[in-house]
Amino acid sequence: MSVLSLTGVSRWYGTVVAVNDVTFEVGPGITGLLGPNGAGKTTLLHMMAGFLAPSAGEVRLDATPTWRHPEIYRQIGFVPEREAVYTFLTAHQFVLASARLSGVPEPEAAADRAIDMVELRDAANRPIGGYSKGMRQRAKVAAALVHDPPTLILDEPFNGMDPRQRLSMMDLLRAMAADGRTILFSSHILEEVERLSDRVLVVVAGRLAASGDFRRIRRLMTDRPHSFTLRSSDDRRLARELLAAPEVESVELRDGVLTLRTGDYGALTRAVAPAAQRAGVSLFELRPADESLESVFSYLVRR
Amino acid sequence: MIVTLVSLTLRALLNRRRTLLLGLLGALIVVVAAVYRLGDPVADESFEFTGRLLADFGLAVLLPLVAVIIGTAALGSELDDGTIVYLLAKPVPRPLIVVVKLMAAWAVTALLVAVPILLAGVIGTGGDPGLGIGYCLAAVVGALEYTAVFLALSLITSRALVIGLAYVVVWEGVVAGLFTGTRVVSVRQHGLAFADALVGEGGVAGELVLEVAIVVGAIVTIGAIAMAVRRLSGVELRGETS
Numbered sequence: 045m046s047v048l049s050l051t052g053v054s055r056w057y058g059t060v061v062a063v064n065d066v067t068f069e070v071g072p073g074i075t076g077l078l079g080p081n082g083a084g085k086t087t088l089l090h091m092m093a094g095f096l097a098p099s100a101g102e103v104r105l106d107a108t109p110t111w112r113h114p115e116i117y118r119q120i121g122f123v124p125e126r127e128a129v130y131t132f133l134t135a136h137q138f139v140l141a142s143a144r145l146s147g148v149p150e151p152e153a154a155a156d157r158a159i160d161m162v163e164l165r166d167a168a169n170r171p172i173g174g175y176s177k178g179m180r181q182r183a184k185v186a187a188a189l190v191h192d193p194p195t196l197i198l199d200e201p202f203n204g205m206d207p208r209q210r211l212s213m214m215d216l217l218r219a220m221a222a223d224g225r226t227i228l229f230s231s232h233i234l235e236e237v238e239r240l241s242d243r244v245l246v247v248v249a250g251r252l253a254a255s256g257d258f259r260r261i262r263r264l265m266t267d268r269p270h271s272f273t274l275r276s277s278d279d280r281r282l283a284r285e286l287l288a289a290p291e292v293e294s295v296e297l298r299d300g301v302l303t304l305r306t307g308d309y310g311a312l313t314r315a316v317a318p319a320a321q322r323a324g325v326s327l328f329e330l331r332p333a334d335e336s337l338e339s340v341f342s343y344l345v346r347r
Numbered sequence: 348m349i350v351t352l353v354s355l356t357l358r359a360l361l362n363r364r365r366t367l368l369l370g371l372l373g374a375l376i377v378v379v380a381a382v383y384r385l386g387d388p389v390a391d392e393s394f395e396f397t398g399r400l401l402a403d404f405g406l407a408v409l410l411p412l413v414a415v416i417i418g419t420a421a422l423g424s425e426l427d428d429g430t431i432v433y434l435l436a437k438p439v440p441r442p443l444i445v446v447v448k449l450m451a452a453w454a455v456t457a458l459l460v461a462v463p464i465l466l467a468g469v470i471g472t473g474g475d476p477g478l479g480i481g482y483c484l485a486a487v488v489g490a491l492e493y494t495a496v497f498l499a500l501s502l503i504t505s506r507a508l509v510i511g512l513a514y515v516v517v518w519e520g521v522v523a524g525l526f527t528g529t530r531v532v533s534v535r536q537h538g539l540a541f542a543d544a545l546v547g548e549g550g551v552a553g554e555l556v557l558e559v560a561i562v563v564g565a566i567v568t569i570g571a572i573a574m575a576v577r578r579l580s581g582v583e584l585r586g587e588t589s
Contacts, residue, residue, distance in 0.1 A: 057585075085586075086585075086586030087585070087586060090583075090584055090585070090586065093436065095432070095435065095436075095582075095583065095584035096583045096584065096585070097581075097583060112580060112581070114435075114437070114438050114439065114440065114441065115438050116438075117436050117437050117438040118438045120436070121436075122432070122436045124429070124432045124584075125586065126429040126432070126586075128428045128429035128430045128432075129430065129433075130355070130358075130359070130430055130433070132358055132359070132362045133355075133358070138433075141351050141354075141355060142433065142437070144348060144350075144351040145348055145351055145352070145434070145437040145438075145439055146437055146438060147348065147438065187433065188436075199586075
């Protein structure tokens with residue numbers, strides 16, 4: 045059992061603040077680090093894995109600061125986002141070298157086990173240079189878990205994997221978490237985090253926007269005001285009809301675009317079609333206006 | 348652990364086409380010696396010519412060129428392409444990484460330089476191994492000092508190869524030639540001092556006393572290793588986007 049803890053951690057590059065006063069703890073189980081690209085996820089993970097010095101604050105694995113303490117790598121397995129690998133090695137050689145450098149007692153057996161865990165047996169004796177992105181990713185994961193670390197940190201581990209590989213990697217991580225390991229992975233894809241993690245940390249623009257149980261955060265996300273744009277045969281008439289509906293908070297008709305705002309996503313989508321029918325208007329399109337992950341994140345930050 | 352590190356480094360270094368090109372560069376000195384020999388020169392002259400060839404081409408051009416390319420690549424190429432993360436994410440003491448990488452780079456450099464020098468020495472003098480062995484050993488010693496400096500350089504700047512080449516040309520080639528005082532800290536002069544002491548007659552007289560060369564050379568080498576360890580322990584990895 046190991047716990048990664050960050051206390052008042054900031055990191056800046058020159059005048060650019062990448063991570064701003066972040067405090068949290070990651071314990072056993074799967075934790076997802078969610079945020080848009082450029083939010084500071086990699087900077088956070090690199091500080092946790094001891095590859096970056098915090099400009100302020102402290103990052104510890106249990107009692108040991110992660111920066112400048114290479115002995116922590118007996119406890120940590122790290123899967124970087126960068127695709128760079130030793131292209132001239134086969135996966136077996138790569139994982140075996142990892143086992144040896146980690147000081148594993150039976151490196152051959154450990155390498156075989158790790159390769160089986162990521163289902164890379166068939167390709168294990170081919171040079172990594174010829175691998176697909178998903179296969180490289182699995183080779184990296186095998187190298188990171190070959191020494192059976194209690195903590196696993198993965199930066200965007202599902203990038204480049206096809207859906208089947210994604211599912212089996214999720215199963216693998218779940219099984220490892222069930223054994224009491226601390227697993228932290230980053231992603232910019234909401235669904236990945238939703239399917240895998242018990243707990244999420246949401247980072248936006250270097251700050252921790254939300255943390256805790258995923259369902260609670262999901263509710264925060266769905267309860268926020270939503271905007272929809274509409275196209276119909278008679279927008280003005282439909283607007284009048286919708287204004288009377290209790291689900292609709294506001295209606296705006298500007299530059300020929302009809303925009304609705306609501307606090308209840310589901311009820312609104314159910315109310316629009318009957319309203320159009322009542323008004324005798326043909327409905328062409330109903331489109332959520334702000335469903336991008338970025339807008340969800342920025343909403344969370346404002347709260 | 349050490350064997351794994353050595354084999355990873357050697358595979359990365361020897362896998363590359365440039366190592367083959369450096370091998371060809373080494374072959375050049377042997378070819379020059381052979382062509383010279385074909386002219387059937389007088390014995391005295393052949394010693395002088397071969398001594399010049401080994402000093403002015405072997406120690407002055409071949410050695411620093413091979414050392415700068417191998418020395419800056421031993422850790423530098425992993426830093427450049429990001430694979431260093433797999434090494435840094437291991438509980439391997441950083442001084443051990445530096446020393447093992449240096450030993451591997453030294454061995455490769457020495458092999459690529461000392462063998463052609465030995466061959467050229469033997470061929471150029473018409474079968475006398477003395478000159479070749481002297482310069483060959485001097486090259487081996489010089490290779491350690493050069494690779495240590497260039498390995499440290501690769502941890503200080505991402506333009507280590509360019510700066511290293513500039514150092515070889517400007518400092519070793521021009522400054523140390525113009526101002527005798529700077530020769531004390533010239534790797535090339537350290538090598539020449541060794542060659543001079545080993546070869547005796549027929550050698551190109553170096554400018555330094557052997558003892559000075561040994562002391563300064565050792566200080567430079569150890570200083571470079573210490574600097575490299577310090578830098579490697581503080582290497583920060585950033586994400587691709589940041």
